[in-house]
Amino acid sequence: MTAPPRRVTQRDIARMAGVSQATVSLVLNNRTDAEVRIAPETRDRVLRVIAETGYAADPVARRLASRFNRIIGVFTYEPAFPSGSRDFFHPFLLGIEEYAERVGCDLLLFTSAPVVDGRRRIFHQDNRLRLADGCILLGREIPGAELHRLNGDGYPYVAVGRRDDAGGPVPYVGADYAAAVARLVEAALRHGHRRLTYVGMGMTAESSQDRRAGFATAAATAESARQVSAAPQAADTTLDDLLADGSTVAFVEDFATAVALEAAARRRGLTVPGDLSIVTLGDPTVPVPTDIVFTGFRIPREEMGRQSVEVLTGVIDGSAGGLQQRLLPCELVEGSTLGTPDPAVDRR
Amino acid sequence: MTAPPRRVTQRDIARMAGVSQATVSLVLNNRTDAEVRIAPETRDRVLRVIAETGYAADPVARRLASRFNRIIGVFTYEPAFPSGSRDFFHPFLLGIEEYAERVGCDLLLFTSAPVVDGRRRIFHQDNRLRLADGCILLGREIPGAELHRLNGDGYPYVAVGRRDDAGGPVPYVGADYAAAVARLVEAALRHGHRRLTYVGMGMTAESSQDRRAGFATAAATAESARQVSAAPQAADTTLDDLLADGSTVAFVEDFATAVALEAAARRRGLTVPGDLSIVTLGDPTVPVPTDIVFTGFRIPREEMGRQSVEVLTGVIDGSAGGLQQRLLPCELVEGSTLGTPDPAVDRR
DNA sequence: CATAGATGCTAATACGTATTAGCACGGCGG
DNA sequence: CCGCCGTGCTAATACGTATTAGCATCTATG
Numbered sequence: 001m002t003a004p005p006r007r008v009t010q011r012d013i014a015r016m017a018g019v020s021q022a023t024v025s026l027v028l029n030n031r032t033d034a035e036v037r038i039a040p041e042t043r044d045r046v047l048r049v050i051a052e053t054g055y056a057a058d059p060v061a062r063r064l065a066s067r068f069n070r071i072i073g074v075f076t077y078e079p080a081f082p083s084g085s086r087d088f089f090h091p092f093l094l095g096i097e098e099y100a101e102r103v104g105c106d107l108l109l110f111t112s113a114p115v116v117d118g119r120r121r122i123f124h125q126d127n128r129l130r131l132a133d134g135c136i137l138l139g140r141e142i143p144g145a146e147l148h149r150l151n152g153d154g155y156p157y158v159a160v161g162r163r164d165d166a167g168g169p170v171p172y173v174g175a176d177y178a179a180a181v182a183r184l185v186e187a188a189l190r191h192g193h194r195r196l197t198y199v200g201m202g203m204t205a206e207s208s209q210d211r212r213a214g215f216a217t218a219a220a221t222a223e224s225a226r227q228v229s230a231a232p233q234a235a236d237t238t239l240d241d242l243l244a245d246g247s248t249v250a251f252v253e254d255f256a257t258a259v260a261l262e263a264a265a266r267r268r269g270l271t272v273p274g275d276l277s278i279v280t281l282g283d284p285t286v287p288v289p290t291d292i293v294f295t296g297f298r299i300p301r302e303e304m305g306r307q308s309v310e311v312l313t314g315v316i317d318g319s320a321g322g323l324q325q326r327l328l329p330c331e332l333v334e335g336s337t338l339g340t341p342d343p344a345v346d347r348r
Numbered sequence: 349m350t351a352p353p354r355r356v357t358q359r360d361i362a363r364m365a366g367v368s369q370a371t372v373s374l375v376l377n378n379r380t381d382a383e384v385r386i387a388p389e390t391r392d393r394v395l396r397v398i399a400e401t402g403y404a405a406d407p408v409a410r411r412l413a414s415r416f417n418r419i420i421g422v423f424t425y426e427p428a429f430p431s432g433s434r435d436f437f438h439p440f441l442l443g444i445e446e447y448a449e450r451v452g453c454d455l456l457l458f459t460s461a462p463v464v465d466g467r468r469r470i471f472h473q474d475n476r477l478r479l480a481d482g483c484i485l486l487g488r489e490i491p492g493a494e495l496h497r498l499n500g501d502g503y504p505y506v507a508v509g510r511r512d513d514a515g516g517p518v519p520y521v522g523a524d525y526a527a528a529v530a531r532l533v534e535a536a537l538r539h540g541h542r543r544l545t546y547v548g549m550g551m552t553a554e555s556s557q558d559r560r561a562g563f564a565t566a567a568a569t570a571e572s573a574r575q576v577s578a579a580p581q582a583a584d585t586t587l588d589d590l591l592a593d594g595s596t597v598a599f600v601e602d603f604a605t606a607v608a609l610e611a612a613a614r615r616r617g618l619t620v621p622g623d624l625s626i627v628t629l630g631d632p633t634v635p636v637p638t639d640i641v642f643t644g645f646r647i648p649r650e651e652m653g654r655q656s657v658e659v660l661t662g663v664i665d666g667s668a669g670g671l672q673q674r675l676l677p678c679e680l681v682e683g684s685t686l687g688t689p690d691p692a693v694d695r696r
Numbered sequence: 697c698a699t700a701g702a703t704g705c706t707a708a709t710a711c712g713t714a715t716t717a718g719c720a721c722g723g724c725g726g
Numbered sequence: 727c728c729g730c731c732g733t734g735c736t737a738a739t740a741c742g743t744a745t746t747a748g749c750a751t752c753t754a755t756g
Contacts, residue, residue, distance in 0.1 A: 007478070007501075009712055020736045025714055035716080037734055056475035060417075061712035063408045064741050070460060071479070090438075100459045106476060107457040111448045112418060127404035128454060130355065131419070357742055368706045373744055383746080385704055409742035412711050703752075710745085719736080726728090 008055045017049045072105045073132030077119050077139025088285040092138055092160055095305025103313055108132045122146045134316045136308050141205050156315040158308045162206045171324040173308040178214030180297040180330035184279050185218035188249045191340050194223040197247040199230050201254050211281050215251055235260035248341035249277035255284040258294055273339030295335030300328045356403045365397045420453045421480030425467050425487025436633045440486055440508055443653020451661055456480045470494045482664045484656050489553055504663040506656045510554045519672040521656040525555055526562030528645040528678035532627050533566035536597045539688050542571040545595040547578050549602050559629050583608035596689035597625035603632040606642055621687030643683030648676045
């Protein structure tokens with residue numbers, strides 16, 4: 001219970017097999033270069049001793065010597081397993097775990113990072129990033145300064161979600177929100193909608209910018225295409241605004257807001273999509289009870305997780321040429337909330 | 349992009365501050381023993397250089413030299429983030445993460461462990477356990493042989509859930525199923541139930557054994573107390589069996605089976621708890637839709653996660669004296685499925 | 697002025713692995 | 727018999743930190 005019993009080392013194996021520690025290392029790593037030659041009998045002898053002792057190389061020493069760990073860091077800007085954002089992070093982690101298992105890497109969650117001003121910080125006194133070969137960054141918003149510093153340090157990382165605010169190029173695996181929103185806008189136009197409103201949350205996050213850009217581009221030919229901001233609590237006000245504007249379809253960034261909007265409409269005796277079409281622009285990030293299947297799209301979170309590991313391993317071993325930035329397509333969800341506008345409403 | 353840029357080391361700091369590497373290490377670790385003395389000015393100078401360079405000690409080298417890492421391993425016998433057992437592991441991980449954050453440890457998920465015969469194995473060729481200071485073991489069932497080997501290696505670990513099959517003592521943080529089941533049995537007896545049936549799943553897992561033991565002990569004074577096994581699919585057969593036996597209350601180990609049993613009873617026009625009381629002995633591990641609140645208990649999963657980290661850190665630094673085994677109390681859930689037996693049914 | 701003790705620091709080494717230069721040995725051609 | 731080459735291995739070193747013995751230097755004391 002006091003000092004842990006010293007583990008078996010290559011030196012022990014070497015002594016037992018009557019060779020040098022270097023030979024053990026060479027055999028272990030199956031080195032068969034032209035430069036390095038080991039007689040088959042010697043090799044077998046060493047392997048036999050290894051098998052007998054159940055020796056396993058110390059990963060720490062291995063890492064110190066060779067600089068690679070097969071550890072992938074995962075940095076979440078919020079706790080990874082909270083009840084609140086549970087549905088947000090979980091699919092990413094699922095994909096990350098799956099791919100990490102496939103490539104034989106372990107996952108290091110940086111839970112030790114201290115929380116300052118309600119969010120974790122990568123860089124702090126006892127920065128432990130270097131424990132891993134590279135790192136996956138998860139979070140709704142990631143401070144540009146930290147990305148900048150990662151770039152400066154030459155530390156391999158990948159952000160999940162598009163990022164552009166690092167004062168330099170950022171490797172990422174994101175979802176192609178612009179294209180998905182554009183396709184939904186086009187669908188609405190085909191349905192005959194002429195006055196469209198984008199109901200957003202904020203302007204800062206890249207994911208919001210991309211959605212807004214997709215909306216603006218695709219809706220350019222519409223009679224009216226405007227953007228407003230709203231929260232779930234203000235659903236009634238938002239609804240007033242939509243009706244006053246004569247909008248027949250709302251593209252709602254936040255899922256909970258869409259649910260609230262539909263409820264508000266129903267309370268007033270309006271039908272969806274008869275009187276108002278509602279399109280959602282992302283999966284729920286917090287659990288929202290509703291029986292309605294909203295028209296919108298699905299963010300390929302699991303696949304984003306998988307590909308972020310793939311990209312990261314490429315960045316780490318240098319096999320990935322150039323900057324790695326991927327945008328994955330979102331699958332559209334048919335749903336029941338996008339329809340043909342009622343002419344009575346459309347004509348204001 | 350090829351070789352990682354060499355990072356700042358203590359040697360660099362030492363050169364800049366005009367001291368030796370040893371001094372840097374001593375300052376960093378805040379060593380103020382009687383044996384070791386550093387002049388305040390020197391200390392400040394070193395600290396200033398450290399702050400300027402943003403130096404952070406390489407945890408790998410630190411670990412190699414001192415054996416401690418502040419990394420807690422998490423080994424899950426099934427993937428940690430599957431859709432299926434999602435509701436099973438998640439609360440544990442939540443508690444683990446919370447406590448790890450509190451004590452400043454990072455979490456290493458051993459995703460690299462290869463899967464053999466449908467489950468992961470700790471021990472294999474390139475065992476990476478030593479990357480962490482110690483390890484938390486999660487899984488419905490954990491092979492005794494692996495626990496045995498961990499014991500033999502003197503590797504610090506804690507199992508989540510009681511374990512006894514290691515051919516030696518196993519440190520664990522479990523739930524006190526025996527006590528919880530006993531209290532439910534006593535409640536049933538107070539309600540007037542005389543013929544009780546335990547509907548179990550299997551006999552192997554310790555968690556099943558504990559529940560059965562608690563049942564057997566507490567039901568010793570009942571007119572009849574028997575144990576049967578059943579699956580959710582066989583709910584009708586099970587119900588037949590209960591009625592034939594004249595049992596007025598069923599203690600059902602598996603949540604899904606309890607749901608199926610209640611549904612079967614309702615289909616036959618029986619009421620719960622009027623004609624039959626049903627008590628559940630654990631939270632759902634897979635999502636089962638039901639509106640009924642079953643009488644039973646709640647497994648303190650989150651707290652088990654927290655305390656497993658607490659116990660492990662104690663085992664690692666040796667501050668925990670002796671064997672660490674904790675059983676946490678389960679909170680009873682009042683529910684609506686335990687009532688007074690109908691005399692007509694009770695008297696068979 | 698010699699000596700003892702306190703103070704402030706450094707040199708040396710350990711941790712366990714990977715890598716590389718090069719040694720020892722044997723066979724072969726000249 | 728000498729030089730050369732191919733084979734099979736080892737000695738030495740690096741990786742970055744923690745630890746410990748002990749070396750200077752200075753102050754106080756007899």
